[in-house]
Amino acid sequence: MRLHRLTVTAFGPFAGTESVDFDRLTGDGLFLLHGPTGAGKTSVLDAVAYALYGNVPGQRERGSLRSDHAAPDRLTEVTLEATLAGRRLRLTRSPDQERPRRRGGGTTTEKARTLLEEWRDGTWHGLSRSHQEVGQEVERLLGMSMDQFCQVVLLPQGEFARFLRADTRERADLLKRLFSTRTFEDVELWLAERRRQADQRVEQALGGVRGLAQRLGQAAHGLPVAELARAAAAVSDDEPPAPGEAAGTGAAPGADAVERLGDHGRLVWAALLLAEATERAELTEVLREGAARQRDAARERLAGAERLAELRRRHDRAREVLAELADSAEQRREDAAAVAAAERAAPVLRLLRAEEEAHRRAGLAAAAERERRAALPESLAARTEAQLAAEAARLRQEAGALRHALDEEARLDELAGRLAELAAERAAAERAAAEAEAVLAGLPERRAAVVTELDAARETAASASALAAEAARATAAVAAAVRRDELAGLLEVARERERAARDAELAAREAWLGLRERRLAGMAAELAAGLRQGEPCPVCGSAAHPAPASGAGPAARVTAEDEREAERRAARAREELAAAQAELAELGRESAAATAIAGEESVAGHRAAQERLSARHRAAERAGARATELAGRLAELDAEAERCARRREEAGRERDRLAERADALAEQERRARALVAEARGGFPTVRGRLEALVTLAGAAEEAVRAAGEAAAAEQAHLGAERQLEEALAEAGFASAAALRAAEIGQQELDKRRRRLEEWREREVAARAQLEEPEVARAGALPRPDVAGPQREVAEAESRLREATVAAGAAGTRREQVAELCARLRAETSALAPLRARATVVRRTAELVAGTGDANARRMKLSTYVLAARLEQVAAAATVRLHRMSQGRYTLVHSDGRVARKRVWGLGLRVADAWTGVERDTATLSGGETFIVSLALALGLADVVTEESGGMPLDTLFIDEGFGTLDEETLDEVLDVLDALRERDRAVGIVSHVAELRQRVRNRLRAEKGREGSRLRVVAAEG
Template identity: 45%
Template sequence: MRLHRLEVCAFGPYASREVVDFDALGTDGLFLLHGDTGAGKTTLLDAVAFALFGTVPGARGQVKRLRCDLADHDTATEVALELTVQGHRLRVVRSPEYQRPKRRGDGFTTQQAKASLSWVGEPPPGLPADGITRIDEVSRTVQRLLGMSAEQFFQVVLLPQGEFARFLRADTAEREQLLERLFGTQRFAEAEKWFRELRTTRGRELEQRRQVVREWVARIAQVAKEDAPDDDLDAWLDDVRMRTADAVAAAERAGREAAQARDRADAVLEERRVAAERVRRVRAASESLAALEKEADRRAGWKAELAAARRAATVTGLAAEADRQRVRFDQARDAEAAVREELLAAGVDGVDSEVAVVRRRAGELREEAGALAGLVAEAEQQQRDRTRLRDLAETATYAAAQATALGEKLEGLPERLKELRAELDRAAEAAVRLDGLREREAELAAALADAERLPGLESAAARALEAEQAAVDAHQNAREALLDLRDRRLAGMAAELAAGLRDGEPCAVCGSADHPAPAAATALVGEAEERAAAEREQTAEQRRHQAVAARHEADRAVAAVRERLRDRTAEQLAHTLGDVRDELATLGELAARKAKLDGLVRAAEAEHEELVAERTAAERTAATAEEQRRSLDDQVRQRQRRLDAAAGGFADVSERRAHLVAVVGMLETLADARTACDAARARLDEHLAAVRDAARQAGFDTVEAARDAARSEARIAELERALADAETAEATARAVLAEPELAGVSPDDVVDVESARAAAELARSRAEAAAATLQAETQRARDLEGLVGKLGSALAELAPAEEEYAELDALTDVVNGRGQNARRMSLRSYVLAARLEEVAVAATARLRSMSHGRYSFVHSDAAGARGTRGGLGLDVLDDYSGTVRPAKTLSGGESFLASLSLALGLADVVAAETGGALLDTLFVDEGFGTLDGETLDVVMDVLDELRAGGRVVGLVSHVEELRQRIPTRLRVRKSRTGSSVQLEGAVAA
């Protein structure tokens, strides 16, 4: 991978478009990126990272605030990078998401993030020739071409010295986090997790199998009715099975004996039951014959009563029919008398005439009533027409009054409709103005809040300026003190070396064993004092940087607030905001009535149309009703004259016709009643003569005697049944006494059945109890055998499962750094330890060169203190003393050498691990200020070696001495309007 050109616009501190030509900078293979603190040196590296991956390294990537605060609102934030990867040249352009002022109105809008990738030349196979515009697809394509992730790129290409200094001093957990990000050992962590989850799963399965065994043992104990022992389970099972078999055999013997006793008792009971039954039958037959003998006279009376009832049956039937004929005659005679009285009361003549005369008179009156039927219909129509006349008069009057009322209502409606429409227009206009006024209110409220917090921001800015000045002074003082100590230490270095000389021992400088004139010891400055002063200088510098950043932030906050206020005071804003809110309240109330007013206008319009239609209909209804009333009134008067003439002496024609119809009906009823009465009298005489003849033939003197001898059907059936039962009972009793098996049996004999029944029941209950016991013991034996078999199967399945789980448990502990794993290293830590060992080997080659062969990295895979995880130990071997010392004991310059060596070694290992593209461009960020001149020469020699093969190395530093050593430079200038870049040295020439 080689970088060619970088363009940044409104990014970080760069307000306008700035261009970095890496082809020009990389002509010598080594260039310097320098400038004042906070000018934006590291931002250029962030821009490279952002163009490739859409994010920036370190803590800066967590802020996600990349736009320049000093950039013009219309200038878009953009980063463009041209580079060559795997022989293909491409251009990547990205814009982050940021907030910009709205082009119309006040407030801010979100500018969405964008990304594009285009090819300068032929695209790689399988990729679109017209480029890529989706953000996620651009990131995936870049990562695939580079062969490394963003985390790996930040460690391999943008060497962050601060992070590797922390890496040197970190514990195992912190080193593990960084190495995991770089080497992607997540698959080994997944393997550890897989082993743990598999062990958990197998453990649950094993526990389920053990639980099954425990359940079978508990069920066997429940069947055996005793507690299972904790050990020697097989002996207990054998003993239980033997005792169960003995109990079954004993129950079988007891069952046989009880069954034999039950059979003997049942035989005795059956014999006594038969004897008792014979005695009972003889006794019952004898008692039945004695009772029948006592009722012989009573049965003779039943026979005489039954014979007289059968003779009287023919007479009672005819007598009953004669009684019914008498009732019919009485009814016909009463009906005739009632009709005659009604006719006399109505004043009708000739009611005592013959039937033929009465029927002729009824015919004459019927003809007269028929003639009046047509006039009755006209009379009914006359009543309906009179009612219709009244309804028409009322309708005409009501419709005329309704038309007048509707006309009065229509007079004021147009003016009211006009007022409602005008008010609706005002409400609609208020609704349109409401949104703009709300935005104006929000802008004024925000401005007022800014105006109120401006004094506090100005005070904070003043305090930040004072703090910055104090921090600058403190840093200068600390730096002067450090330089003074270094000068004093260099001046007294000879005395310091002389203090370590011993007679007969060679000098560390010249090698001579003679020390003729060792330097005198004056006030010496030791290494610890110099290191403490350096740490104080570094702390002061950090505080200075923090103070400068805080002052810049406070100034930006004040400038942003002043720009938004545009010279408006808090009093002006408060007054304007009050006016706007009053107007907003007024317009809000008016706009809220818009929907209601719109409904009122539509209702008024609909009401006007409805009233006009109703008035027209009312006027039409009044005219029609009046015309119909006049026409109908003429018809009613003419018809009334005809009806008055036909009514005669009655109230109307209907009444006269009804009278005639009623008289005709009564006359016909009288004729029918007289005819029926004559016929009923004749039938009654015939039936009376027949009854008297039948009584004499049945042997009765009178009809009343026959009636007395008659009996009901139920009584006759009762007498017949009683006589038949007596005859049957006598025959049955005699047949029983004649049976051969009852010969010699006396009704006075006594048989004891109860004692035999009690003995049989006792024997039966004992036999049933013995059978139940046998069944229970047999079932218990079967259950026990089944449970023992299932327990054996469960134990057979449990044994291999326990062996498998024991092996898996031990292996899981080893993979996860526990159990038999003496080094307490998990699989992931083991892999990372191997990678760290490779890094240590690669870094040692450069560290020994930079430290003149004094230092080398030592990797340790020993377990940590108190049994904690190990494998990621990294110490430093000091060849001067021959001891391995912690990296934390290195001085500031030595820590920089170790960090740089570690970063370069890690870059080589990661690049080889990922198989990514060849890295032709490399950046080293800061850290050179801690080196002395000689060490700096060594470091520069190592960096010169990195240029081999056409690689370009960029150094990011503000160390002045590097400007003299490196002719190719890119300077970053800082100003109030934004940072800028400028080529210097050989490039500018």
């Protein structure tokens, strides 16, 4: 990294814009950054760090970067041009800050900004504006974080002096910030976690084995678990269980004995259990098979007894059925005779009922004929069927001839009504024609009046647009005149306020500057009072005090709080002055704008003009509306004239058409009345005569139909009588009464038939039973005993159930024991490699954590890495320390344990070649401490640079400490710094020691003043 140019604005003590050309300043390789205390030497280094990383080292915060001397409208900004990893870059940053609002009073927050640019092809190219992206890119190019940069590039000698005197824990904290040990700390944590996981897996596996052994003991209930466990312990070669691995569960009998077994003993015990369970399962199965054979034999004996008893019951039942049938023989004969008679009478009964129905219908038909003839006129009642039919046909024909006359009679009323309607319509047409004629006569006069009024309204409305614009301008002038008069008073008040604020700001600023001057003078005098000849100055370190300051007595001293309070009052006065000035300017602008519109005319004059113009404008608008209304009225009158003319013509045509239609209808009415009068005969109406003819014809036709039906019914009755007589003779019945006596109901007939069939079936079945050989033999034997064999079967089945349950339980126990034994063998086999791996992981974790016996120094891995880095730093620092101390001192790394300290390997000692003694770095004097800390800082810079990838650091800053060196040692130190310059490095010394100004030709001076600090470059010529 090489710096080229730094530009700061309103940053730290610098109120304006200051620029440093590092290319010019570092032309000689070595330059001095000097100036009085508080002038801004350290602020230059802060600006470099802020430009690169967006933050500043030390205790300062980003919010305090803005200069208190800067004007409110000047924004804080830092720009740095530098070469990083061979790329010419420009970084521009500004923090969050307050600035005055561009419009109105008060302030607003300006957000932080960042810009990264690269110089390529003769111009700057923007790369990023993201704070995060720019920070990541700088860290990538430099290869170090901000903490590392501040230790390596901005070498703070005070911190390295504290590093020399620090204990091992504080030294470890600093080294961790410079050298990343995160990877090694992660390794420590990773191994600790792996150890925990490995132990957990072993414990889980061991728990699984114990659980299986416990379940195996529970599954082997009824077996000698404890005895077999003791037997297994006697033959196994297990070692005693480790602590924590022999906890008893008490879950089952013999559990304590099982828990005391090792892996091999558990396997032997499981094999013995399996053998015992198998033997007992086989024995119970043999017992079950014997019980099953006994049960089968008892069942066979019971089946024989039950078969014989069933045959005997069938024999006895058949004999009982035959006896019952013999007792009911008389009833069987009666039922058979009744069923036979009923079956012969059934077809004849149907003919009897048919004859009775034919007789009833013949009587009904004769009565209907007599009723129809009684309804006819006496002249027609005695006529034959053929004569009645001929008369009915004649009447129908006469009625048909009257249909046309009936229609004409119905039209007479319709024609009369239509003639009346036509007369009314004709009168209406005549009235419409007269009305249209009257309207047309008055329209010309009405139209002329509308045209005259329309012309006058249009003439008045033509000026509306111009009057509207004039009225708007007059309204704006009234508002402007009112505002102009209001602002006149406000401006006077604002001017007074601005003058008062200006006087107050001037007085507050002068008071603050006076207090500050008095405080600075008092501080210098106070420091000078404590100086002793030959002792170093606490500010510059020089032992010479050529011109100590003097000051007033204690009563006139000004404290820092007095100065800050005065400064706050001055700042508040500046803010109040700025607000008053902004208010005055805004009121002036507003007053000028109002005057430009209103002029010098009074508000009353503007209002009178505005009212006159508004009245004229309203009149013009009303005239325009009236003109629109009249134009519409004129169009309506023209349309009305056209409509009236059309109505007059249409009414005349309608009147003529209606007259022609009335004449035609009158002729039709005359002809219809003549036809109807002829058709009525002696009836009042044609319809009355027609209805009388139709009614008489219908009565004659009904009488004809009734006569035919009566003759047909009588013939059917005679035929039914002949069929019945023939059927009675054929079925053997003497008369219809005998036939009815043989009839029984269908339900009774079905009942007797079913009873006869049932008797027959029972007799056949009983005789068949008695004829079977087995039934016949059983009937000859005594009754068998069934209760005894039943008791034998029940006892045998009970014994079989008990044997089956025992065999099932033994078989299930054998299967469970076999399964658990197999799982126990598998999980026991898997436990050994888990234990071996856990042992390896545990020993490795203890080694890197510094807790195991293999780590004699009890040093963690991360501490070991830091110790190696510190050893590299000590070796690199010794190279420069030898030269600066003329070969006397060597910085030695110690990896021993410091007394009463818990951290090993971070010790530092100084070997003194003149005395041959190694001593602690805390025993060094002030000057010795400086050169050792400088050597340590330079060595650290080399190691960190190599650690970050060998990125060259072409610019270094060394901050303070040179005032503690004598002239000879100072020469040696400057020679070492010259050696750095020979490696194409630029080294900046930050100091206010006067002797360095004669030894270093290129200088950057920080000068302070009331208005803020300035930077001035003094470079050697040639």
